[in-house]
Every structure is written in C-alpha cells, then in structure tokens.
Amino acid sequence: MKILRSMSEFGFFYVVDVPEYSASMELKYLTKFFSLPEDLKSSTVVSGYNTTNENVFRGYHPGLDDVKNSLQYKDVYNIGPHETRLSMDEEEFTNPLEKMQSDILQEANVWPNTGDEEFDCKFKKTFQQGFKIRRTIGQHFIESIFSVSQCPRIFWTLR
Helix, strand or coil, rough: CCCHHHHHHCCCCCCCCCCCCCCCHHHHHHHHCCCCCCCCCCCCCCCCCCCCCCCCCEEEEEECHHHHHCCCCCEEEEEEEECCCCCCCCCCCCCHHHHHHHHHHCCCCCCCCCCCHHHHHHHHHHHHHHHHHHHHHHHHHHHHHHHHCCCCCCHHCCC
C-alpha cells in the first residue's frame, strides 16, 4: 500500500534499508571524484567534452555553466550494465542507425584512473555493487507487478 500511495502522490518511491548497499559510500566516492582536478577526470569525460574519448554516455559529464539553456547543472557520472562492449558483426545490422543504437545501448562503463589505485578500485567496486543491487530490486519489482497480471510470463521475464 505504501508503494501505491507514494506513486499516486509523488510519482515515485524509493527503497530504504537495503542490505549491503550504502548510498553514503557512493556519495563519498562521487564527492571525492567531482572534487578532483579536471585533468584527472578527463580520461572518463564523455566524448562531447573530450573528442579523444570513445564513450558517448558512460562516464563523467561535467556540469554546464549555461543553466538557463540546459537541463544539466550538476556534474554527473553515468554507469550502465556493461563492462565490455559486446562484439557484433557488421552484417547483423540492416542499417547504420541500428548499429549506432546497438553501440550506444551496449556502451561499456568507463572508470576513473586517477593514479590513486585504492580510490579507483573502491570507486569501481562501490558503483558496480550499487548498480547490481538497484537493478535486482528493479527486476524484482517489475516481476512482482507482472506476476499478478494476466500477461504471459514470456513478456515479463527479465533474466
């Protein structure tokens, strides 16, 4: 009932007291990363800011100075489910747009390489674990919703 009320009133809900998950640890590592000099963050910045980098979405997105004309006013660090890009044969795509969509959707994560090996390792481990936990919670939530629906299982199985 709390989830339905929260969704009706606010349009979202959040899960608290998740074992083995620490939002404060993530905040600690993000705060430290965002306070690093720009040259240390540049290896993870998206290609729109550093054309020598291949990552389009995954990695560091600097906050923009032009807040009035943009939606991004804070620094962002984007991660996803892939650690490596899946290799696909060019022949599998019927058009260039299909290939581009595949490349973007399967973009590998980019992790800091600051020269502080302990920080870099803990940053990566913290966010990999956090992503896995959030993804699992999301999958179970969706499975719970669809398990009470009349939708055939093939349409809601996420694993």
